[in-house]
Amino acid sequence: MEKITQDSLILLLGRTKKYVLKPVNFSCEFGSYDLRKLVGKPFGRRIKMGKEGFVVVKPKLQDMLKKAKRGPQVILPKDSAVIMSVTGCGPGWKVVEAGAGSGFLSMALAIIGCTVHSYERRKEFFEISSGNAKKFGFTNIKVRNADIKDGIKEKNVDMVMLDMQNPHEVVEKAFNALTAGGWLVVYSMHIEEVRNVHEEIAKHAFTEVKILESIHREWQSLGGMSRPKTFMLAHTGFLTFARKF
Ligand SMILES: C[S@@+](CC[C@H](N)C(=O)[O-])C[C@H]1O[C@@H](n2cnc3c(N)ncnc32)[C@H](O)[C@@H]1O
Numbered sequence: 001m002e003k004i005t006q007d008s009l010i011l012l013l014g015r016t017k018k019y020v021l022k023p024v025n026f027s028c029e030f031g032s033y034d035l036r037k038l039v040g041k042p043f044g045r046r047i048k049m050g051k052e053g054f055v056v057v058k059p060k061l062q063d064m065l066k067k068a069k070r071g072p073q074v075i076l077p078k079d080s081a082v083i084m085s086v087t088g089c090g091p092g093w094k095v096v097e098a099g100a101g102s103g104f105l106s107m108a109l110a111i112i113g114c115t116v117h118s119y120e121r122r123k124e125f126f127e128i129s130s131g132n133a134k135k136f137g138f139t140n141i142k143v144r145n146a147d148i149k150d151g152i153k154e155k156n157v158d159m160v161m162l163d164m165q166n167p168h169e170v171v172e173k174a175f176n177a178l179t180a181g182g183w184l185v186v187y188s189m190h191i192e193e194v195r196n197v198h199e200e201i202a203k204h205a206f207t208e209v210k211i212l213e214s215i216h217r218e219w220q221s222l223g224g225m226s227r228p229k230t231f232m233l234a235h236t237g238f239l240t241f242a243r244k245f
Pocket of ligand 1: 072075098099101102103104105119121122146147148163164165
């Protein structure tokens with residue numbers, strides 16, 4: 001079992017509350033605990049603050065995203081999961097992404113082992129995304145404060161992922177950067193953008209072109225009566241996929 005170090009990020013998982021933090025002297029509404037005592041001990045310990053019990057575990061992606069700083073609109077795990085399932089991306093993949101934004105997609109791809117080369121043209125969002133990568137210890141996310149329209153430096157890329165305004169203007173550059181069999185993925189909020197991207201895709205040697213939308217409807221079960229929740233997140237974005245051949 002992996003041991004906690006003084007640089008570890010830990011999740012205190014309680015019944016109603018959770019905290020992501022470093023091993024520090026910690027206080028919350030339930031009481032306090034000097035987490036520095038846990039350094040050198042394996043993850044998985046149970047501690048008490050007042051009457052409340054917590055288990056000390058390694059944070060997963062969803063815990064990190066809750067604590068990450070947000071700038072522009074982010075790609076949610078329900079959409080990054082579709083990107084993973086369609087492309088099969090995983091350990092060792094070289095991914096180019098624009099823009100980095102808040103770095104939510106970068107972290108989702110990095111945690112499964114991709115190396116993410118992310119372009120972000122706005123300084124304030126470059127700082128948010130690179131700050132999040134640093135805070136959660138992702139050494140396989142490399143954010144560059146640059147406009148992707150000025151060129152993609154990486155070659156033989158396994159996936160180019162675009163979540164930015166006017167992505168159709170980057171399709172040709174993405175095509176040239178991709179390795180044979182590599183994927184172009186575009187996340188667009190509006191269908192007009194999807195159409196523009198399709199027109200560009202048609203000009204290049206792409207195959208396996210598809211558009212997907214991921215709609216999640218959560219259910220509730222109260223007092224033995226079960227039904228879909230009244231409100232849902234109706235739309236995030238369309239995902240366009242195309243594979244270089
Ligand atoms: C919606 S956000 C991306 C969010 C990101 N996918 C996430 O999950 O956190 C779009 C970002 O693209 C950036 N952007 C727009 N055009 C760009 C370009 N040509 N090159 C690099 N970044 C660009 C914007 O500054 C903005 O931060």
